[in-house]
Amino acid sequence: MTPINDQNPIIPIDHPRYESLKYRHKIIEGMKNLIVAEAGLIAHGRGECFDYMLGETTNETAKEAIIAAVALLLTASNAVISVNGNTAALCPNELVELSEIINAPLEINLFYRKKGRIEAIKNVLQGAGAKKILGLDERIMVEIEELSSNRRNVDPNGIKIADVVFVPLEDGDRTEALKKIGKIVVAVDLNPISRTSLWADITIVDNFIRVMPEMIKIAKKLKDADEKELINIIKRFDNKKNIQASLNTIIKYTKKQKKKLL
Numbered sequence: 001m002t003p004i005n006d007q008n009p010i011i012p013i014d015h016p017r018y019e020s021l022k023y024r025h026k027i028i029e030g031m032k033n034l035i036v037a038e039a040g041l042i043a044h045g046r047g048e049c050f051d052y053m054l055g056e057t058t059n060e061t062a063k064e065a066i067i068a069a070v071a072l073l074l075t076a077s078n079a080v081i082s083v084n085g086n087t088a089a090l091c092p093n094e095l096v097e098l099s100e101i102i103n104a105p106l107e108i109n110l111f112y113r114k115k116g117r118i119e120a121i122k123n124v125l126q127g128a129g130a131k132k133i134l135g136l137d138e139r140i141m142v143e144i145e146e147l148s149s150n151r152r153n154v155d156p157n158g159i160k161i162a163d164v165v166f167v168p169l170e171d172g173d174r175t176e177a178l179k180k181i182g183k184i185v186v187a188v189d190l191n192p193i194s195r196t197s198l199w200a201d202i203t204i205v206d207n208f209i210r211v212m213p214e215m216i217k218i219a220k221k222l223k224d225a226d227e228k229e230l231i232n233i234i235k236r237f238d239n240k241k242n243i244q245a246s247l248n249t250i251i252k253y254t255k256k257q258k259k260k261l262l
């Protein structure tokens, strides 16, 4: 039995909730290293709750959204991947790999701009092999007027000029603001009825830690596909129906658990 030693406590690999605890501790470690904001812990917990209700697996509904999302990112003229503390703490290697495959830069964009956080996130991304990171130079940042939070400051070479923005684990205000300035938004959110989920053009209702490897797999497959094929995939996708299907999954899963109690 090889335990993970994320300092304290030691999680035995045969613990029934090993995976969930492993990522929980990544978030805690991320907070200690300034990568994750305190509020990021709460956001993670909100996500865990929905993941439980979805059965903690990537279902066919999520897979459909992932394929459409990758097709959209590959057909974009200027796609960009927005990175926050939680995403950097959970999957830095995958963020860098996806960014390279789909040729979309990583832009650090934070709600809580505590001193040292940008630097900490930059370091973790560089440690994962990122060569180019946007959102670092305060002097050149421009504002999205529709947004009042810190996240209104965006990179003029990234989100500002992007047509498609990939925003995993987003807050609703910002998704709404991005939509208002004409961006096409791809989101990952375990909560199918968050404002982000409802505002995004493509919402992947699944756990970011499972979504990233799946996106990389699909991106490798679709990278050399015909543009026509990619456009057909996007046209066939209906975000509202997909969100409804995710809600049905929660209902079915909950009913199944209820039956077990009879």
Ligand code: ATP
Residues within 6 Å of the ligand: 042, 043, 044, 045, 046, 047, 048, 050, 169, 170, 171, 172, 173, 188, 189, 190, 191, 193, 194, 195, 196, 197, 206, 207, 208, 209
């Ligand atoms: P809204 O979009 O309704 O405004 P919010 O801004 O309050 O919601 P946050 O508290 O900022 O949302 O949390 C971000 C969202 O990220 C939550 O809806 C949560 O379910 C989701 N989330 C957290 N961790 C993960 C994860 N690992 N994978 C996917 N989604 C996650």
